[in-house]
Amino acid sequence: MESSRSSVPTIPGFLGKVMKPLPLAPLQPLLAMCIRAALKKHPRIFDRLDTYADKRFGLNPTDLPFAFVLEPRRQNASAQAVRELPDGLDVKITGPFFALMGLADGYYDGDALFFSRDLTVEGDMEAVVALRNALDDAKIDFPELFAANLGPFAPAAEKATRAALELLRGRRENPTYTREEKSWN
Amino acid sequence: MELICPAGTPAAFEAAVDAGADAVYCGYRDATNARNFPGLNFSYQEMRDAVRYAHARRVHVLVAVNTFPKAGQPELWHRAVDEACDAGADALILADIGLLDYAAKKHPKQRLHISVQAAAANPDAIRFYQQAFGVRRVVLPRVLSVHEIAAVAAATTVETEVFVFGGLCVMAEGRCSLSSYATGKSPNMNGVCSPASHVTYADDGDTMVSRLGAFTINVFRRDEAAAYPTLCKGRFVTSAGEGYLFEDPVSLDAASLLPGLKEAGVTALKIEGRQRGRAYIADVVRSFRQALTDLEAGRPVAASGLKAMSEGQSNTEGAYRKTWR
Known part of the structure; x- marks a missing residue:
């Protein structure tokens, strides 16, 4: 293999x-x-x-x-x-x-x-x-963690880090499945 | 057909629900379930929270209490059964006859499923569990062909659940002693096959050697995909040469057989992998949810494309397409 x-x-x-x-x-x-x-x-x-x-x-x-x-x-x-x-x-x-x-x-x-x-x-x-x-x-959310202590720069730093990570390794799409009512006997 | 998905942690549980599981199976953080790995599984409170999360999204929860109690010490297993019932589990997955008896008597309204660990592979065995304990579903061992599954389903009124993806055990589950032989710890009573405490890896850059206890399980070249350190999937050197004597280190993938399984009368499809991460759960559940949607709509079911998630990066349809007898 x-x-x-x-x-x-x-x-x-x-x-x-x-x-x-x-x-x-x-x-x-x-x-x-x-x-x-x-x-x-x-x-x-x-x-x-x-x-x-x-x-x-x-x-x-x-x-x-x-x-x-x-x-x-x-x-x-x-x-x-x-x-x-x-x-x-x-x-x-x-x-x-x-x-x-x-x-x-x-x-x-x-x-x-x-x-x-x-x-x-x-x-x-x-x-x-x-x-x-x-x-x-x-x-664990690394962009959030990384930016947590950056005061007023935190939102921008988090956004930039997240964008860079997504660029490097791709975005993981995890859409939530919508289900219909099912019964179980 | 229902899609039954694994979860080893609350985060994986949510991933399974969100990705399209009809039911999630999981167990407590002790020897009562057959995936008793360090850092895995649910506390009693986490199980209650998980049941609430699932029920709010119309998803069922199946609690596996599927190891065999130690003789004379059933208390931990009894408590797991009681806790699961109190938490609102939609079904218990049990293997031990004594525990089935306890659950059936103490919680007569609780839905009971026969675990794959019970190795109930024929109508006579399944009927026994039905008549003695009122079980409603059997998780069939991974040793039957689709044709044989159809015969079992036709011969009993108990619902059938079959594995469609993940780790592939072709032994008489619940009876296998290979790991016990190598480590002195029984997977059937302690809940871990090839326990991490007895596993070592040595990588010198060219080869990676996996060992279980005193046994070398495999030696992987640099360009070879790796596999779990289980004795049944070890590479043996014999007078006839080198190779996998019991089974190749591959994962089951029965996506292409879903139409046949539906025709066979199967009620539920099970994904193996409570020990796997959220990424595996999300990808595999979503893939099989799409396959089921396609099947229900009459569209062709595409190959799952999940080789990267598979042991040895290889897949098989296993015994479902039994060609060796």
Whole structure:
């Protein structure tokens, strides 16, 4: 069974090269803000993660010159950008940035990304499954999250981010089905 | 025919309802249902909320309590049955005879369905469940041809529900011990086949090796689509060569057989995948809703186009087009 690659977009190689010498420091407060906002808005994530909230997750985008370490603890949750993933992580998830992002906001089905080989997972599989299910249930809206703390610029920033995302990975149309009355004996 | 759709989380539940499910099946977050994965399933309160959401949109809710209680410890299973009835479930999907007896006696007005986990594949077995517990529907195992399904449907007044898409188990469901053998944990009692606690993947860039417990299940080349780490779909090396001895790692897709299933007298079509994400639920449910709309309108049913969602990125019509005997 040959793998037919999914339509996950990748960040062009030249952009990765451009980003490589840039410092990661400016990213850290943005990531901290995003994870705090996400966990505050979606507390059910903790219920679904249960004891796996104490695990350390490494997210390794293959098309970016840095990676992320996620620690979704109930107290002091953190997300950090790192040049290379450290040893000792409980989980490592590798794939194009937009595959990782789509896994987090439910745009893509995690199993389908695994079947197409866009995503590889290593480490504690129970923690991987718990994280995937918790995030998929949360319906995280990255444009909203990103713009949340931008004050008067929030509406414009959210709109621009949403438009950019739709341009890059397409718009997921989910029209609500209209049903007629049915009876059941 | 009704479209019965899976949901493993409240968000997936809403996706299934909004995409056109006639009924959604789901289970509690414990060992009482056969998709007991970490982070999945419903708390008692979430189930009540889901039932309200569904009923407000004229959609039914089927609660799966379809594992087998541990001997002498039926309390968790009894509570799941009681909770589901109190929550307003339109039907319970049960496999264990003791649990069916409990549900039939304690909740005599509750609609009961036989789970695929009961492996009731012939009219005699189905009639037993009907006469003993008043069951109204059977979810047929995925081992029958369309012709055989028609024969079963004609021989009983119990409604028939058949799988049309998703993970394909061709074992005697509820009896299979392959995963138990490899992990020491029974899917039929703990609710997980190939539990994540016993799964490992190792990827060196060229190949990806999947293991279940001490068994290597598969070694995928870089250009090969991957599959679940189940022993029944493992790639074996024997004196006759290398290959899939039990079954290929593929998903069922019976979209093209919908006219035949309708003619066979099938009442409901079931989509597998409570462990899948919202994107899968929305795409697959919408695809089959369109197929059913086309069928009812007398239009040809188009191929589902859901290979990207399928295990191994491949599909089969499975036993429905049984050609091997």
